Amino acid sequence: MSFIKEQIKTIRKNDPAxxxxxxxxxxxxFKALLYYKISHYFYKKKHFFIARYISEKAKRKTGIExxxxxxxxxxxxxxxxxxxxxxxxxxxxxxxxxxHGVTLGGTGKQKGKRHPTIGNNVLIGCGAKIxxxxxxxxxxxxxxxxxxxxxxxxxxxxxxxxxxxx
Amino acid sequence: MSFIKEQIKTIRKNDPAxxxxxxxxxxxxFKALLYYKISHYFYKKKHFFIARYISEKAKRKTGIExxxxxxxxxxxxxxxxxxxxxxxxxxxxxxxxxxHGVTLGGTGKQKGKRHPTIGNNVLIGCGAKIxxxxxxxxxxxxxxxxxxxxxxxxxxxxxxxxxxxx
Amino acid sequence: MSFIKEQIKTIRKNDPAxxxxxxxxxxxxFKALLYYKISHYFYKKKHFFIARYISEKAKRKTGIExxxxxxxxxxxxxxxxxxxxxxxxxxxxxxxxxxHGVTLGGTGKQKGKRHPTIGNNVLIGCGAKIxxxxxxxxxxxxxxxxxxxxxxxxxxxxxxxxxxxx
Numbered sequence: 001m002s003f004i005k006e007q008i009k010t011i012r013k014n015d016p017a018x019x020x021x022x023x024x025x026x027x028x029x030f031k032a033l034l035y036y037k038i039s040h041y042f043y044k045k046k047h048f049f050i051a052r053y054i055s056e057k058a059k060r061k062t063g064i065e066x067x068x069x070x071x072x073x074x075x076x077x078x079x080x081x082x083x084x085x086x087x088x089x090x091x092x093x094x095x096x097x098x099x100h101g102v103t104l105g106g107t108g109k110q111k112g113k114r115h116p117t118i119g120n121n122v123l124i125g126c127g128a129k130i131x132x133x134x135x136x137x138x139x140x141x142x143x144x145x146x147x148x149x150x151x152x153x154x155x156x157x158x159x160x161x162x163x164x165x166x
Numbered sequence: 167m168s169f170i171k172e173q174i175k176t177i178r179k180n181d182p183a184x185x186x187x188x189x190x191x192x193x194x195x196f197k198a199l200l201y202y203k204i205s206h207y208f209y210k211k212k213h214f215f216i217a218r219y220i221s222e223k224a225k226r227k228t229g230i231e232x233x234x235x236x237x238x239x240x241x242x243x244x245x246x247x248x249x250x251x252x253x254x255x256x257x258x259x260x261x262x263x264x265x266h267g268v269t270l271g272g273t274g275k276q277k278g279k280r281h282p283t284i285g286n287n288v289l290i291g292c293g294a295k296i297x298x299x300x301x302x303x304x305x306x307x308x309x310x311x312x313x314x315x316x317x318x319x320x321x322x323x324x325x326x327x328x329x330x331x332x
Numbered sequence: 333m334s335f336i337k338e339q340i341k342t343i344r345k346n347d348p349a350x351x352x353x354x355x356x357x358x359x360x361x362f363k364a365l366l367y368y369k370i371s372h373y374f375y376k377k378k379h380f381f382i383a384r385y386i387s388e389k390a391k392r393k394t395g396i397e398x399x400x401x402x403x404x405x406x407x408x409x410x411x412x413x414x415x416x417x418x419x420x421x422x423x424x425x426x427x428x429x430x431x432h433g434v435t436l437g438g439t440g441k442q443k444g445k446r447h448p449t450i451g452n453n454v455l456i457g458c459g460a461k462i463x464x465x466x467x468x469x470x471x472x473x474x475x476x477x478x479x480x481x482x483x484x485x486x487x488x489x490x491x492x493x494x495x496x497x498x
Binding site for chain 1: 352354393394414459
């Protein structure tokens with residue numbers, strides 16, 4: 001129940017197009033995070049097949065693919081969501097907002113922790129790709145379609161391919 | 167009926183891969199615009215929940231997310247369509263063509279009219295993001311994966327991040 | 333059966349997140365290529381409507397859109413897959429890996445063979461768009477969100493918009 005309340009609060013705060021609380025239940029973000037909570041539970045119990053089955057089902061229904069192994073903080077808001085991919089070893093802080101098409105992925109060169117760590121209050125624009133075991137500092141903003149392959153310090157804005165600090 | 171005739175004509179004109187008129191009914195573009203017509207009807211009557219419900223259903227079926235409040239001209243053609251997002255206050259002129267992954271979105275800094283206005287005969291390449299209450303002039307072309315944050319004059323081609331005139 | 337064995341081998345080789353062989357059947361890549369094999373069969377027999385019907389169904393289920401006319405080599409691996417578009421006249425070599433959001437598309441200026449030809453062992457990063465009747469050489473790597481509009485030689489890495497050789 002606390003998850004539902006948190007999501008209602010998060011979506012109300014973030015989306016100016018929202019007209020009523022009931023609409024929250026239509027949001028792909030809401031559904032995807034609900035499925036993630038279940039898949040993450042099975043993942044921690046090492047029931048990997050059922051965990052993955054649930055996450056693939058969530059992806060078909062919402063367009064948002066969150067690996068059951070990812071670790072996600074409070075108040076994540078994923079707007080629209082189609083094409084979002086969050087990798088197995090990604091870690092997301094609190095109050096993060098991301099748009100459709102965002103990837104927290106790997107570069108294929110690393111083993112173990114091979115996906116990014118995202119700080120608190122980070123905003124990630126639509127289509128941005130953040131790749132590898134890198135860290136995005138608190139309050140950073142990542143521009144639309146940016147490709148980020150290196151650590152990003154706190155409080156900066158990063159845009160372009162490869163991402164450069166504005 | 168006129169909508170169906172218009173769509174058949176538009177898709178025939180735009181897609182060299184089309185082999186028969188019947189195939190038009192398989193196009194996500196056709197389905198997404200049909201759902202949009204219904205959701206826009208309910209939006210204008212201020213039945214926001216049902217409008218949003220229909221648009222989310224359309225998105226699940228087609229990968230194309232058109233907010234019920236958007237205003238769309240004649241002969242819009244959306245090719246492929248997965249990942250397209252068209253915001254609540256976006257306005258689209260006549261004979262516009264866009265590909266999959268195109269976003270007509272907001273920057274998060276504006277209230278009220280916060281999505282783009284697209285002129286007539288505009289072509290928007292796959293993955294391009296057009297963000298904020300800006301205007302894209304008639305006959306402009308926006309390149310694949312471009313990020314456009316400022317007004318674009320008529321008859322030009324814009325590419326890159328941020329978008330620059332060729 | 334040989335297709336299933338090949339896919340299991342390909343996915344095992346490519347995805348460090350895989351934990352058991354059974355999981356392979358959950359992969360959108362596996363489903364999309366199975367549908368493609370069927371749609372390509374009907375396409376070659378000139379049953380274009382049924383071929384297209386199958387490919388659109390596959391796209392709804394997997395987020396991966398492969399035109400029935402495309403020609404695909406051995407051991408293709410499409411990771412995640414949402415937003416992938418492979419055009420009618422695209423040709424893909426052996427041992428190619430591509431990520432979600434990749435497009436092998438057209439520029440709208442060509443007739444006949446209007447989509448790319450991809451060599452062997454090519455790696456295409458997420459969100460990359462390869463457009464027009466161009467050739468990507470063997471062992472080339474295309475970076476995330478790159479836009480490639482010209483031929484790419486063998487053994488190079490291409491990044492950015494427009495794509496440039498590193």
